[in-house]
Amino acid sequence: MPSKTPSENDFLQSYDPRGFDPVAVTVDVVALTIRDGRLHVLLVRRGEPPYIGQWALPGGFVRNEDLEEAAARELAEETGLVPGDLDRVHLEQLGSYGRPGRDPRMRVVTVAYLAFAPWLPDPKAGSDAAAAEWTPIAETRQLAFDHDRILDDGLERARSKLEYTPLATRFVGDEFTISDLRAVYEVVWGEQLHAGNFHRKVLSVPGFVESTGASTERGGPRGGPRARLYRRGDARQLHPALLRPSREDEIR
Amino acid sequence: MPSKTPSENDFLQSYDPRGFDPVAVTVDVVALTIRDGRLHVLLVRRGEPPYIGQWALPGGFVRNEDLEEAAARELAEETGLVPGDLDRVHLEQLGSYGRPGRDPRMRVVTVAYLAFAPWLPDPKAGSDAAAAEWTPIAETRQLAFDHDRILDDGLERARSKLEYTPLATRFVGDEFTISDLRAVYEVVWGEQLHAGNFHRKVLSVPGFVESTGASTERGGPRGGPRARLYRRGDARQLHPALLRPSREDEIR
DNA sequence: CAAATAGTGTCTCTAAGACATTATTAG
């Protein structure tokens, strides 16, 4: 390291975090997936106080890496993902949370990330976090710290992102039917959509999906014709957007 | 402070930032306003290395306060805003930036905020930052650290927010004409809008603006009738949205 | 007066949503 000039030393002094209250920076991940037709979030059970025994979002310290790298690393550690799997997971920054007192031990600022994942295997017991589980959203309650708030913000972001981006395709496999895609929207938005209109709408948005030419082997479990299979298209934005019905109340 | 249990001590050990590289947390503010028909951003000239003499976004350390409080405080310090003024400024979190090496001295994670302000007086010389200035966006170049990137992200967020929120009204005074509002959109989006269609559109969105009943004292500087005056409405979202024209290229 | 601008009217085209219809499959 080069020797420091006096002014640099003054500067470092004023930048030294020990001159202020010490701060830690963590990342937390809201990882969402769909299992058995329900939206799930990845949670870990805390093995230490505070909030011992309670569920929390997976996360941890930022090391000598970029913030997004830290989030990807934490996610991989908790889920047992191998690097190749990460390509199929969408990861984006959600926001930062730093209210004093949000961690009772010291000042911790956390940068939250939101992940959309297709079906993934259950987290390996024996991996870093002994007790990590995909938990149905409806069954999560009283998470540690301010993680309830972070989860809510993540859910709202997810609902909103489905409107104007093709990220719904991140919840399904490489090949999917329009009905599979509709199921994603219905689960995330929590409301039924009109099958016919949805179908026409998806196909009318340029670059949303692209035909594989193939069809499913069988019809639905209770009848119906075999459905055509599609892949993700190359659009990054949906134009026009697929807006949620009935937002009247949220507008004011 | 209460004495710590052994497990808490273990915990604190593993949480102690001194066990990792020390990290500092700052806030930086992208404060936008419109002056003389051009979009301006608040910049400060750095008086210390590194990047001495270069322009940077205003910002500083997070103290014992919430992140948004820190951003509001920094903004107030640089602009000489009094608390009452802050009500007229919109402030929202933009994102966090923490790439190792973004500050050559130590690891610094910054939480960036975006502010929309109506016309504000020039920053007082003699206040905290001697050299703070509202600078036209077109004339900013080579900001310190990764502030170019943060500014770009802030501009894109601002452009996008005008589409589906009534935040354009934050750039104008309490009473404004539809033309004033159109000027905001044109300046932020950087393109001309059709006056007639814009007018009809704004009035058709419920809660966007609300009539005062009054009109301007005079017509435009080069002729034209006097325009009606409006106030901000109570909508938090624009429905339907006011979409930017010509996004074809950005979609893929 | 001419030029500029506020505000409104009209027309076309796209898209959303309600609803109907046809074809194909499982059981």
Next chain:
DNA sequence: CTAATAATGTCTTAGAGACACTATTTG
């Protein structure tokens, strides 16, 4: 066979954008 469902068609209405037009004001 019946029930379910993929996929398409039809109709109505809302909204975006192009364009025209009138009234009002400045210089």
